[in-house]
Amino acid sequence: MVLRLTGIAALLVVCACSGCRKAANEAMESAIESQIARDGGKANVQIADDNISIKFQDEKGELRIAGGKDVALPEDFPKDVPLYSQMTVSWQTLRSRTRGS
Numbered sequence: 747m748v749l750r751l752t753g754i755a756a757l758l759v760v761c762a763c764s765g766c767r768k769a770a771n772e773a774m775e776s777a778i779e780s781q782i783a784r785d786g787g788k789a790n791v792q793i794a795d796d797n798i799s800i801k802f803q804d805e806k807g808e809l810r811i812a813g814g815k816d817v818a819l820p821e822d823f824p825k826d827v828p829l830y831s832q833m834t835v836s837w838q839t840l841r842s843r844t845r846g847s
Contacts, residue, residue, distance in 0.1 A: 807843035 771793040782789040797814030
């Protein structure tokens with residue numbers, strides 16, 4: 747499921763960067779959310795400008811994927827990891843698991 751979701755997210759980043767219109771973005775958001783629901787999960791997909799955000803919830807926990815031009819580092823990113831002045835973040839994936847999964 748995660749691999750399929752990551753593939754869908756990558757496709758959407760390309761679509762979003764190609765200048766898709768708002769209606770097309772909303773249709774794509776709905777299609778992804780529907781597919782995830784058929785697989786037993788719950789998702790919130792947001793496509794805007796050159797960015798995509800997917801929040802996916804299932805019995806194992808939560809998965810958050812963000813991609814595009816304005817992706818921020820996670821809040822809990824280690825402070826001892828060096829950051830370079832010209833560095834940009836274009837992709838982020840966070841997974842939190844529920845106890846017992």
